[in-house]
Amino acid sequence: MTARMDKRFADVAAEGRPALVTYFMGGDPDYASSLEIMKALPKAGSDVIELGMPFSDPMADGPAIQVAGQRALAGGQTLAKTIQMARDFRKEDDATPIVLMGYYNPIYIYGVERFLDDALEAGIDGLIVVDLPPEMDDELCIPALAKGINFIRLATPTTDEKRLPAVLKNTSGFVYYVSMNGITGSALPDPSLIGGAVGRIKAHTKLPVCVGFGVKTAEHARAIGASADGVVVGTAIVNQIASSLTADGKASAATVAGVETLVMSLASGVRASRLAAAE
Amino acid sequence: MNQSPNLNSYREGPDEDGRFGIFGGRFVAETLMPLILELQAEWDKAKTDPAFQAELKHLGAHYIGRPSPLYYAERLTQHLGGAKIYFKREELNHTGSHKINNCIGQILLAKRMGKTRIIAETGAGQHGVASATVAARFGFPCVVYMGATDVERQAPNVFRMKLLGAEVKPVTAGSGTLKDAMNEALRDWVTNVDDTYYLIGTAAGPHPYPELVRDFQAVIGTEAREQLMAAEGRLPDMVIAAVGGGSNAIGIFHPFLDDKNVRIVGVEAGGKGLDGDLHCASLTAGSPGVLHGNRTYLLQDADGQIKEGHSISAGLDYPGIGPEHAWLHQIGRAEYVPIMDDEALEAFQLLTKLEGIIPALEPSHAIAEVIKRAPKMGKDQIILMNLSGRGDKDIFTVGKILGMEL
Numbered sequence: 001m002t003a004r005m006d007k008r009f010a011d012v013a014a015e016g017r018p019a020l021v022t023y024f025m026g027g028d029p030d031y032a033s034s035l036e037i038m039k040a041l042p043k044a045g046s047d048v049i050e051l052g053m054p055f056s057d058p059m060a061d062g063p064a065i066q067v068a069g070q071r072a073l074a075g076g077q078t079l080a081k082t083i084q085m086a087r088d089f090r091k092e093d094d095a096t097p098i099v100l101m102g103y104y105n106p107i108y109i110y111g112v113e114r115f116l117d118d119a120l121e122a123g124i125d126g127l128i129v130v131d132l133p134p135e136m137d138d139e140l141c142i143p144a145l146a147k148g149i150n151f152i153r154l155a156t157p158t159t160d161e162k163r164l165p166a167v168l169k170n171t172s173g174f175v176y177y178v179s180m181n182g183i184t185g186s187a188l189p190d191p192s193l194i195g196g197a198v199g200r201i202k203a204h205t206k207l208p209v210c211v212g213f214g215v216k217t218a219e220h221a222r223a224i225g226a227s228a229d230g231v232v233v234g235t236a237i238v239n240q241i242a243s244s245l246t247a248d249g250k251a252s253a254a255t256v257a258g259v260e261t262l263v264m265s266l267a268s269g270v271r272a273s274r275l276a277a278a279e
Numbered sequence: 280m281n282q283s284p285n286l287n288s289y290r291e292g293p294d295e296d297g298r299f300g301i302f303g304g305r306f307v308a309e310t311l312m313p314l315i316l317e318l319q320a321e322w323d324k325a326k327t328d329p330a331f332q333a334e335l336k337h338l339g340a341h342y343i344g345r346p347s348p349l350y351y352a353e354r355l356t357q358h359l360g361g362a363k364i365y366f367k368r369e370e371l372n373h374t375g376s377h378k379i380n381n382c383i384g385q386i387l388l389a390k391r392m393g394k395t396r397i398i399a400e401t402g403a404g405q406h407g408v409a410s411a412t413v414a415a416r417f418g419f420p421c422v423v424y425m426g427a428t429d430v431e432r433q434a435p436n437v438f439r440m441k442l443l444g445a446e447v448k449p450v451t452a453g454s455g456t457l458k459d460a461m462n463e464a465l466r467d468w469v470t471n472v473d474d475t476y477y478l479i480g481t482a483a484g485p486h487p488y489p490e491l492v493r494d495f496q497a498v499i500g501t502e503a504r505e506q507l508m509a510a511e512g513r514l515p516d517m518v519i520a521a522v523g524g525g526s527n528a529i530g531i532f533h534p535f536l537d538d539k540n541v542r543i544v545g546v547e548a549g550g551k552g553l554d555g556d557l558h559c560a561s562l563t564a565g566s567p568g569v570l571h572g573n574r575t576y577l578l579q580d581a582d583g584q585i586k587e588g589h590s591i592s593a594g595l596d597y598p599g600i601g602p603e604h605a606w607l608h609q610i611g612r613a614e615y616v617p618i619m620d621d622e623a624l625e626a627f628q629l630l631t632k633l634e635g636i637i638p639a640l641e642p643s644h645a646i647a648e649v650i651k652r653a654p655k656m657g658k659d660q661i662i663l664m665n666l667s668g669r670g671d672k673d674i675f676t677v678g679k680i681l682g683m684e685l
Contacts, residue, residue: 109583182470
């Protein structure tokens, strides 16, 4: 496996806090602005970056991420350009893990072997592919692991005790616990329920467990971070970008700055979470 | 009889992972995985349960009106001067199309599974109407997702669904057609996993949907086979059906797949021609990809983004196709051909005037192919065509194109 992921989670754990995992859509609203956003994330306190690969039919995403994908595609984003974005980012940051997140079809059309080779060479550390459950592991998961790229699996409230071992079997890097059944951008569920679910998963694996879906504010991040190894924030960042755009959908001076401010606030939340938990 | 030995059967798919060759599978989010496994387990029990089959048969006879007639289209046959043309009259079913066969089967499954809410997607509205109908009959609340474009061009069906008590939710994402409605239905399902049954209308989606929808629709071909044997004492030379997602086609094709002398022809929506993007000919002009839970032929660009299709017929306006058709196409057991919007429109008018049957625009594509093929065949040959739906819902669309005030 690429070393960046395990090292980052170990370092963050040594600091006694959860990791902040931030998602944004590659190419939203254009390549140059999106790359600036990506570069700003670690500086503002993000520990792991999820780089969204736009897809025309994002079946598990809510309206915010759907529209972000449409903006990116309208701006000319392709899978090749998303990989290039990681390559450009790596020129100045060789420590922050990058996870590509999206749907399988663009990867299938790109060609699985070629995709994995290019992703590895560009400095990508992991993949989250929403529509590839364990039953489909031969498609991409097994080839990715063989090349040394982490395959990060989603576990959900419907993933019961019987199914959990199968879901965790070929998972590496971290486990992404989706805290509710539903699409991205839904409301935050009760943090006290999340602690139990994280514990249930941790009984089956030594991997870090990151929790996402519904985290929008520093306070949410603090509450979730009390029981999780990482907090994932996506829709709130995508919404922040959307609200900064000009009337004709172009990036403004506030686009990168707005993301920076939000991520700094979220980072303060995760840094306060264990202190609060210890009280 | 042309029955081939079981060793070479084309009727044994899918395998236990839901694959027809490389096509099919279960490409869904983890949240849905336990649900489709549960559905599969229930389906495996139901299909061999005599009580389930008896209830299905009873409702088929007394609620749908099965068996649907096999009709010798004498005037069309004389007009074309070639092969004898038979229609399987699925348009005479309750709710006006073949869609009800599948809906009755799946609502019985939903009931067995203890689900309390039905969701469905619809393009032309025929599946939406059939879903709303069975939901009313069995007392389930029902939400139908329908592309905003389709809501507009299929107004009579939208009204029918509302009368039947269903909530019709227009989907504005994308081009507002069937693909977008299916995305939205999947989003609903992923959010309401505990109580909701997703009643998919075509033989596509994650395993086991392509298999179970096919099995519920195969009654079409099974009946037609017996009826034709009774009428002519032999099998047809050719079976023709229109293909959108492909449920009416697989329903009539499947019982004939092992009859090697029966040619199988699926008719795709050629729209305004295959040169541009204004068509829905996934098999003729698409390539393999993964969408909506299965690997199949799709209309897509070089980056794997799905294209919006176009067809005069809302029911064929889908950029993919059921995985079993993708497989039959790849191995060459069935041939798939495009028919353009204007050809379908001419066929619609010809059938109306010659036979006194107003067909839906979907099977009008199949009729157009019959019009091309029959004259080239001998008078001793037989074409069996699936007349999958009636055209009442399309009269406004057709009127508009023909410049008639309604």
